Amino acid sequence: MRVALFVTCVTDTLYPGTGRATVALLERLGVEVDFPAEQSCCGQPQFNTGYRREAEPLVRRHAEAFRGYDHVVTPSGSCAAMVRENHPRIAARSEDAALERAVAEVAPRTYELSEFLVDVLGVTDVGAHYPHTVTYHPTCHGLRTLGLGDRPRRLLERVRGLELVELPGAAECCGFGGTFAVKNAAVSAAMGADKARDIEGTGAEAVCAVDNSCLMHIGGILARRGSTVRPVHLAEILAATDSTHNADGPGHDGRRTR
Amino acid sequence: MSGRTHLGMPAFPEAATSATRDARLRRNLRHATGTIRAKRAEAVAELPDWAELRAAGAAIKDRTLRHLDHYLEQLEEAVTAAGGTVHWAADAAEANRIVTELVRATGETEVVKVKSMATQEIGLNAALEKAGIRAYETDLAELIVQLGDDLPSHILVPAIHRNREEIRDVFRGRMSRWGRPAPEGLTDDPAELAEAARLHLREKFLRAKVGVSGANFMVAETGTLVVVESEGNGRMCLTLPETLISVVGIEKVVPTWRDLEVFLQLLPRSSTAERMNPYTSMWTGTTDSETADGPRDFHLVLLDNGRTDALADTVGRQALRCIRCSACLNVCPVYERAGGHAYGSAYPGPIGAILTPQLRGTTTELDASLPYASSLCGACYEVCPVAIDIPQVLVYLRERVAEGGEVTVRGQRTTIRPARGHAAERAAMRAARWALDHPGALRAGQRLAARTRRLHPRRLPGPGRAWTASRDLPAVPAESFRDWWRRTRDDRAEGDRR
Amino acid sequence: MSSRETVLGRVRRALADVPRTEGPDDVPVPRRYEHTHMPTEGPGATGAPVDLLAENLIDYRAVVHRADADGLPTLLCRLLAERGSTEVLVPPGLPPWWLAAADPVRIHDRAASTPDELDTVDSVVTGCAVAIAETGTIVLDGSPDQGRRRITLIPDHHVCVVRVPGQVVASVPEALERLDPSRPLTWISGPSATSDIELSRVEGVHGPRTLEVVLLTE
Numbered sequence: 001m002r003v004a005l006f007v008t009c010v011t012d013t014l015y016p017g018t019g020r021a022t023v024a025l026l027e028r029l030g031v032e033v034d035f036p037a038e039q040s041c042c043g044q045p046q047f048n049t050g051y052r053r054e055a056e057p058l059v060r061r062h063a064e065a066f067r068g069y070d071h072v073v074t075p076s077g078s079c080a081a082m083v084r085e086n087h088p089r090i091a092a093r094s095e096d097a098a099l100e101r102a103v104a105e106v107a108p109r110t111y112e113l114s115e116f117l118v119d120v121l122g123v124t125d126v127g128a129h130y131p132h133t134v135t136y137h138p139t140c141h142g143l144r145t146l147g148l149g150d151r152p153r154r155l156l157e158r159v160r161g162l163e164l165v166e167l168p169g170a171a172e173c174c175g176f177g178g179t180f181a182v183k184n185a186a187v188s189a190a191m192g193a194d195k196a197r198d199i200e201g202t203g204a205e206a207v208c209a210v211d212n213s214c215l216m217h218i219g220g221i222l223a224r225r226g227s228t229v230r231p232v233h234l235a236e237i238l239a240a241t242d243s244t245h246n247a248d249g250p251g252h253d254g255r256r257t258r
Numbered sequence: 259m260s261g262r263t264h265l266g267m268p269a270f271p272e273a274a275t276s277a278t279r280d281a282r283l284r285r286n287l288r289h290a291t292g293t294i295r296a297k298r299a300e301a302v303a304e305l306p307d308w309a310e311l312r313a314a315g316a317a318i319k320d321r322t323l324r325h326l327d328h329y330l331e332q333l334e335e336a337v338t339a340a341g342g343t344v345h346w347a348a349d350a351a352e353a354n355r356i357v358t359e360l361v362r363a364t365g366e367t368e369v370v371k372v373k374s375m376a377t378q379e380i381g382l383n384a385a386l387e388k389a390g391i392r393a394y395e396t397d398l399a400e401l402i403v404q405l406g407d408d409l410p411s412h413i414l415v416p417a418i419h420r421n422r423e424e425i426r427d428v429f430r431g432r433m434s435r436w437g438r439p440a441p442e443g444l445t446d447d448p449a450e451l452a453e454a455a456r457l458h459l460r461e462k463f464l465r466a467k468v469g470v471s472g473a474n475f476m477v478a479e480t481g482t483l484v485v486v487e488s489e490g491n492g493r494m495c496l497t498l499p500e501t502l503i504s505v506v507g508i509e510k511v512v513p514t515w516r517d518l519e520v521f522l523q524l525l526p527r528s529s530t531a532e533r534m535n536p537y538t539s540m541w542t543g544t545t546d547s548e549t550a551d552g553p554r555d556f557h558l559v560l561l562d563n564g565r566t567d568a569l570a571d572t573v574g575r576q577a578l579r580c581i582r583c584s585a586c587l588n589v590c591p592v593y594e595r596a597g598g599h600a601y602g603s604a605y606p607g608p609i610g611a612i613l614t615p616q617l618r619g620t621t622t623e624l625d626a627s628l629p630y631a632s633s634l635c636g637a638c639y640e641v642c643p644v645a646i647d648i649p650q651v652l653v654y655l656r657e658r659v660a661e662g663g664e665v666t667v668r669g670q671r672t673t674i675r676p677a678r679g680h681a682a683e684r685a686a687m688r689a690a691r692w693a694l695d696h697p698g699a700l701r702a703g704q705r706l707a708a709r710t711r712r713l714h715p716r717r718l719p720g721p722g723r724a725w726t727a728s729r730d731l732p733a734v735p736a737e738s739f740r741d742w743w744r745r746t747r748d749d750r751a752e753g754d755r756r
Numbered sequence: 757m758s759s760r761e762t763v764l765g766r767v768r769r770a771l772a773d774v775p776r777t778e779g780p781d782d783v784p785v786p787r788r789y790e791h792t793h794m795p796t797e798g799p800g801a802t803g804a805p806v807d808l809l810a811e812n813l814i815d816y817r818a819v820v821h822r823a824d825a826d827g828l829p830t831l832l833c834r835l836l837a838e839r840g841s842t843e844v845l846v847p848p849g850l851p852p853w854w855l856a857a858a859d860p861v862r863i864h865d866r867a868a869s870t871p872d873e874l875d876t877v878d879s880v881v882t883g884c885a886v887a888i889a890e891t892g893t894i895v896l897d898g899s900p901d902q903g904r905r906r907i908t909l910i911p912d913h914h915v916c917v918v919r920v921p922g923q924v925v926a927s928v929p930e931a932l933e934r935l936d937p938s939r940p941l942t943w944i945s946g947p948s949a950t951s952d953i954e955l956s957r958v959e960g961v962h963g964p965r966t967l968e969v970v971l972l973t974e
Binding site for chain 3: 290291306307321326330347348352396397399421448463464465480482488490494496508513523535539541550552
Binding site: 007009011012013014015016017019020023035037038039040041043045046047048049050051052053054055057058061086089140141143144145171172173175176177178179180181182183184185186187188189190191192193216217219220221223224 | 270271274275278279284591592595596629630631632633634635636637639640650653655656657658659660661683684687688690691694695697700704707721722724725727728729730731732734735737738739740742743744747748
């Protein structure tokens with residue numbers, strides 16, 4: 001089985017710890033992971049802001065970089081949704097039959113991490129140990145576009161030492177929304193503040209999600225509020241074992257705000 | 259007294275920013291939308307075949323839209339055969355002119371109105387006012403809006419931005435200017451407020467000679483119009499006057515009588531979260547004078563006003579499936595914070611964000627900002643009873659704003675330029691795309707950011723300030739993932755190969 | 757060019773993507789939804805549609821009574837007396853025996869009745885065309901035992917007699933099959949209500965604030 005990691009530009013640049021955790025987790029489960037160096041961004045910021053033509057070269061690059069793998073795994077619900085839902089749409093409008101074919105190869109083989117673990121590998125107990133109280137925020141594209149359902153929760157429930165607490169209004173958007181966060185900053189911040197309040201209200205030490213972009217927004221708001229709740233990506237929890245977690249809290253390196 | 263209009267309103271982000279600072283508005287909206295969300299979910303969960311009903315609803319609307327000319331002609335024939343008169347209005351001005359002339363022909367100077375989105379859209383009340391005809395809104399929420407010289411902010415509940423205390427104050431302060439004053443000692447008890455509206459409006463219903471309505475559905479094969487309501491004000495307006503004028507968007511037609519079985523299950527549960535709304539009226543033309551039941555004269559005004567422009571767009575067309583249930587407003591986190599007025603049209607919320615820019619075009623700053631009034635969270639699509647993929651259409655319309663392209667305006671194909679004010683953004687998007695399409699450049703940028711990470715400011719200037727005003731920035735790590743991989747893995751891989 | 761031609765012309769140009777050979781019926785409409793939601797057998801079966809009708813009517817604040825032919829006149833007499841009604845509106849074809857025991861003055865729905873006159877009448881008694889169990893809805897179609905639409909609208913008290921089980925259907929699809937679209941139809945689900953204040957349901961605005969439904973065993 002040839003598996004490629006699509007790390008995403010946000011995780012690559014800002015949260016490499018999530019990428020390393022994803023690699024460690026998959027290798028621990030016996031998956032041989034490759035990282036195609038020609039990969040870049042899925043084009044979501046361009047496409048979702050209305051610049052389809054700027055997104056098209058990135059779609060082409062993506063389809064070429066991941067050609068020939070059995071599965072493509074990404075620690076992002078949002079980027080997986082972009083590839084699966086929108087790459088075919090962009091390809092269809094490109095009037096480039098070769099691109100359409102290339103996208104049709106890659107898009108359906110692309111999995112968000114929890115989907116890959118549960119659906120492809122068939123595991124829910126990944127042997128993780130994470131002795132902290134965690135609340136789970138299902139990000140919108142994972143929840144509604146990919147239909148991840150309870151997959152991430154099933155994985156979290158099997159983590160030793162982890163106490164999962166319910167997040168009220170969990171299904172409501174955190175307010176990130178890509179360029180929405182700056183184009184409609186006031187509404188975005190108001191949504192984020194409500195989400196942060198709900199998260200703090202759970203008493204959890206950490207808030208977990210499958211998308212670093214949403215966690216960047218949530219974490220930025222929590223930090224500005226002086227909150228002690230730490231944002232943490234699902235991959236980092238699932239990668240943690242007795243020997244990896246450290247004493248000073250649930251976060252990993254790089255998971256700090258300024 | 260004709261009420262305010264949406265003319266000259268600021269772009270969405272500006273209006274929404276002030277709304278987020280209005281604590282009372284936030285509280286009112288949160289309470290109201292929160293109440294209805296849970297109820298809708300319960301009402302929908304009662305039907306195990308909801309997904310199948312939804313698919314059928316979408317398909318019936320698609321069938322209608324793909325053959326709209328056929329169904330409109332069939333409808334016209336059926337309505338005419340049943341004694342009604344059909345008028346066609348290409349735009350708002352023409353529809354207003356037709357209605358004004360019809361009212362004038364009766365010699366009356368006042369009309370009673372059933373809540374109707376189409377007449378809100380065309381600004382009928384203001385047009386009638388200019389002609390010396392007073393239009394009385396009779397839906398409770400529309401009455402609150404009209405008395406308060408306010409604007410509607412929700413499709414189903416136009417006064418959703420008002421709480422009970424505010425409504426009491428509007429009734430106490432304003433009812434006397436329009437007719438019977440509010441009862442002495444009126445409290446903010448919802449039942450008392452409803453009673454006050456009953457007393458205030460009854461005299462108007464009983465003397466009205468002309469009623470004006472919209473319609474939820476028009477059945478092409480039978481010529482039947484359907485109005486779905488709760489209070490009975492609709493029944494009053496539809497049955498007591500001698501003349502009834504219904505202004506209805508051309509997309510409201512459904513092919514067959516049987517098709518109603520789908521929509522009469524989808525609509526009440528999606529809008530007011532009821533198994534069935536209290537009152538539904540269905541009428542077909544007029545009845546003969548011997549046993550006359552209802553108006554002797556019935557006029558149907560079929561309204562285009564930009565709908566055919568939306569129809570011409572194969573992606574945007576699906577917005578015309580909308581049955582105005584307002585479920586998308588009630589679940590929208592952006593609507594909840596921004597309020598309905600920020601959308602600057604009769605159609606607020608997610609559906610407004612895709613409908614208004616198609617009906618009116620994207621030439622004003624406000625209309626061009628609407629497709630961006632969403633975090634693309636998808637909650638609207640999930641609850642839409644006719645499966646309008648609102649996020650998809652939003653992104654599609656963003657492209658129209660950002661890149662321009664071929665559109666239809668008032669029936670004419672034309673190429674529009676990118677909206678103004680997007681030049682800097684376009685340059686940034688292009689630069690980002692270039693960097694992302696050159697992994698070497700991306701890597702160099704990542705390394706530069708890592709080397710200078712101690713120097714990054716906490717708050718950014720320029721456009722970045724929109725982020726840092728309310729959020730901390732993430733710390734840039736010492737090493738990007740791709741550098742880590744290259745350092746730790748690629749050597750090993752090469753070693754293996756050797 | 758007339759506006760009719762303008763609008764229809766725009767529609768036709770807008771649909772340039774639709775193949776000329778495609779007819780309306782070529783667009784598939786999947787009707788995989790249920791015809792009724794009544795469980796008919798097994799442990800989930802809730803019994804007769806009449807019971808579900810009663811349950812749903814009550815849920816939306818209608819008052820439900822049951823009677824047979826012998827008991828109906830006395831029941832109607834009692835309902836009007838309890839209300840203190842001195843005048844009752846009667847549609848032209850209401851079976852006279854229904855109100856045989858009632859005292860109030862009968863006001864007939866004459867063509868000349870003005871809305872103001874109707875406004876002074878306390879109650880109205882009618883039959884119905886069909887009743888829908890799943891939604892708790894009664895439908896009036898203007899037949900002689902129901903009268904014109906406005907007589908069930910202006911008085912504040914509406915007593916509606918439903919013949920059971922004959923007039924009861926399970927679902928909205930079954931109701932539409934029975935109804936004649938050429939007649940003026942009024943679907944009534946409980947008394948008048950509004951959700952316009954804070955999106956909470958409040959009963960009683962313009963229509964009859966009290967709806968009493970008598971389930972008459974045939």
